[in-house]
Amino acid sequence: MKVTMRPNDSFWYYSELFDIPLVLLEQSNPQINARQLMVGETVQIPGYVEHTSPITAGETLWQLAIQQNIPVDMLQLTNPSADPDSLQIGQEMVIPERVDNLMVTGFEHYTFDKMVRNIQRLTTVYPFIHPQTIGSSVMGKNLIELQIGSGDKQVHINGSFHANEWITTAVIIRFINEYACALTNKRPIRGFNVLPFFMETNLSVVPMVNPDGVNLVLDGAEAAGPYQEEVLALNGQNPDFSNWKANITGVDLNNQYPALWEEEAGRKPNSPQPRDYPGPHPLSEPEAVAMADLAGHRNFSRVNALHTQGEEIYWGFEGMEPPVAQYIVNEYRRVSGYRPVPYIDNYAGYKDWFIQEFRYPGYTMELGAGVNPLPFTQFEEIYQETLGMMLANLYL
Numbered sequence: 001m002k003v004t005m006r007p008n009d010s011f012w013y014y015s016e017l018f019d020i021p022l023v024l025l026e027q028s029n030p031q032i033n034a035r036q037l038m039v040g041e042t043v044q045i046p047g048y049v050e051h052t053s054p055i056t057a058g059e060t061l062w063q064l065a066i067q068q069n070i071p072v073d074m075l076q077l078t079n080p081s082a083d084p085d086s087l088q089i090g091q092e093m094v095i096p097e098r099v100d101n102l103m104v105t106g107f108e109h110y111t112f113d114k115m116v117r118n119i120q121r122l123t124t125v126y127p128f129i130h131p132q133t134i135g136s137s138v139m140g141k142n143l144i145e146l147q148i149g150s151g152d153k154q155v156h157i158n159g160s161f162h163a164n165e166w167i168t169t170a171v172i173i174r175f176i177n178e179y180a181c182a183l184t185n186k187r188p189i190r191g192f193n194v195l196p197f198f199m200e201t202n203l204s205v206v207p208m209v210n211p212d213g214v215n216l217v218l219d220g221a222e223a224a225g226p227y228q229e230e231v232l233a234l235n236g237q238n239p240d241f242s243n244w245k246a247n248i249t250g251v252d253l254n255n256q257y258p259a260l261w262e263e264e265a266g267r268k269p270n271s272p273q274p275r276d277y278p279g280p281h282p283l284s285e286p287e288a289v290a291m292a293d294l295a296g297h298r299n300f301s302r303v304n305a306l307h308t309q310g311e312e313i314y315w316g317f318e319g320m321e322p323p324v325a326q327y328i329v330n331e332y333r334r335v336s337g338y339r340p341v342p343y344i345d346n347y348a349g350y351k352d353w354f355i356q357e358f359r360y361p362g363y364t365m366e367l368g369a370g371v372n373p374l375p376f377t378q379f380e381e382i383y384q385e386t387l388g389m390m391l392a393n394l395y396l
Contacts, residue, residue: 001048001096001125003077005041010034017074018045018096020184021195027128027150044127047184048096050078055091060084068095099125100185104177107170108376111218112141112211118173119144119207126180134206135290138248139225141211143290146176151200155393156303158206158291161254161350162245162275163213164373168306171367171383172207175390189391197394204298209287212248217241217373224248235274242373245275247285252276254305256288257353259317264348278348295354302328302361303354304393306386308374310366316342317355317362325361328396335388338365365389 003014011034015022026034028046053064061084065072076084078094087093103125104118123129123146133142159168182189183198208214215223216231220239224231227248234250235241246252250272255264261282269277283289295303302325313336315321315329321342329340351362368374368382 001045001050001078002042003045004080005037005039005043006077006080007039009077010037011043014043014045017071017077018048018098019186020045020047021186023150023195023199024128024183027130029127030130045096046126046128047099047181049099049125050094051097052092053095055087055089055093057089059087061087064093070096098185099181102174102177102181104173107167107174107379109218110166110170110173110214112208112215115169115173115208115211116142116144119146122173122177122180126184128183129176129180134294135286137210137212137287138285139212139227143206143209143211143287145294146205146207147202148176148179148205149198149200149202149394151198151202153201154204154298154300155201156204156206156295156298156300157306157390157393158209158304158350159306160208160210160214161305162252162307162372163210163217163247164242164245165306165308166208166214166217167308167374167376167379167382168367169207169214170379171306171386172205174383175387176205176207178387179390190387192391192395194391194394197391201394203394204294204300206291206294209291210247210253213244213246213253216248217244230272234272241274243274245372246273246277247287249285250274250277251279251285253285253288254307254350255279255348256283256285257292257348257350258282259349259352259356260347264346282348291350292353295358300354300358300360302363302393303351304389305350305362305364307364307366308382309368309370309372311336311338311369311385312366313338313340314342314344314351314364314366315340315361317347317352318343320355320359321361322359325355328361328392329363331392331396332363332365332389335392336385338385338389
C-alpha cells in the first residue's frame with residue numbers, strides 16, 4: 001500500500017501508526033533516504049492492502065475509524081483529500097487493511113506463470129522482498145531471484161532444478177509468504193521471533209531454476225513451443241511428461257557443473273534425454289550458467305538445493321566440505337527428521353560445484369518419500385518437514 005509523505009511525518013511515525021517494524025519500512029523503500037524525507041514522496045507500507053467503504057448518513061471519520069478498528073490518522077493519511085468536517089454520503093473512503101493470513105494458496109499444478117503471478121502479488125504487498133532476474137531459460141523465461149533480509153549473512157535456496165520436482169517451488173513460495181506475513185504481524189513461526197533473523201540474514205531464493213521443464217511436465221508438449229517435436233521424440237512420442245527431469249533441450253541441469261563432470265558424463269547418456277544427460281560440456285545450458293554466475297557474484301555462506309525424493313540430505317563432496325557443514329546438517333536432521341548422507345556416487349551437481357569452488361557448505365535436500373513425481377497430496381507434510389530447515393537457514 002502506498003501513502004504520500006506529509007509535513008512532520010517520518011518512517012518512525014509510520015512504524016508506530018501501522019505497527020510495522022521500522023526496518024521493514026526502510027527495506028520497502030530503498031530509494032528513499034530515511035533521514036531526508038521529502039513532503040510529497042510516495043512511501044510503501046508493507047503488509048497492508050486497500051479497500052473502499054462509502055460514508056453513510058451522519059458518519060464521521062472518528063466513527064469510521066472505530067468501525068474499522070484503526071487510528072483516525074491512518075484514515076487521514078490514506079484519504080488526504082477528504083475533509084473530516086464535511087464528509088459526503090456515499091463518499092468512498094480508502095480503508096487500510098492489514099494482511100494477517102497467507103495470500104498465496106492453490107499450489108497444485110504450479111506452473112511458471114502461476115509462480116510469476118504469486119511473486120508479483122507478494123512483492124506488491126511485501127515490498128521488502130526484492131525480486132530480480134538473474135538470467136533466462138532456453139525459451140526465454142525469466143529466472144527470478146528473490147532476496148529478503150537486511151543482514152550480512154547470505155544464504156541461498158533454490159528449487160526445481162529438475163522439472164518433475166516442481167513441488168519444491170511451491171514449498172519455497174509458501175515459506176516466503178509465511179515468513180513475510182510473520183514479519184509484518186510480529187508473529188512467531190514455530191516459537192521463533194523471526195525479525196532478528198531478518199536483521200541477520202539476507203535470504204536469496206531462486207524458486208524455479210527450470211521453468212521450461214516444469215511447464216512441460218505440467219502442461220504437456222504444447223508448453224514446449226518450437227521444441228514440441230523434439231521433446232515428443234525424446235519422450236518416445238508419449239504425451240505424458242510426468243517423468244521428465246531435464247530442461248527443454250533434454251539436458252539434466254543438475255549434472256551440468258564442472259565438479260567431476262567428466263566422470264559423471266562417462267556413465268550417463270551421451271545425447272539429450274528426459275533425464276540424466278549432462279550436456280555436451282559443463283555449463284552448456286543458460287539456466288545452469290545463471291545459477292553459477294549468481295553464486296560467483298555473491299558471498300553465500302551456504303546453499304540449499306531442494307529436490308525430491310528420499311527424506312535425505314546430501315552434504316559432502318570429495319572431502320572438500322568445511323567442518324561446520326556437519327554441524328549444520330545435524331541441525332537440519334534435528335528439525336526435519338531427514339537422514340544426512342555425506343557422500344554418494346553422483347557428481348556434477350550444483351551443491352558439489354559450490355562446495356568445490358567456495359569450500360562453503362552446500363546441501364541437496366531430497367524432500368518427501370515415495371517415487372517421483374511425488375503426489376501433491378504430500379505437499380503439506382513436505383512443507384512442515386522443510387519448514388524447520390528453512391528456519392534453520394536463518395538462525396544458523
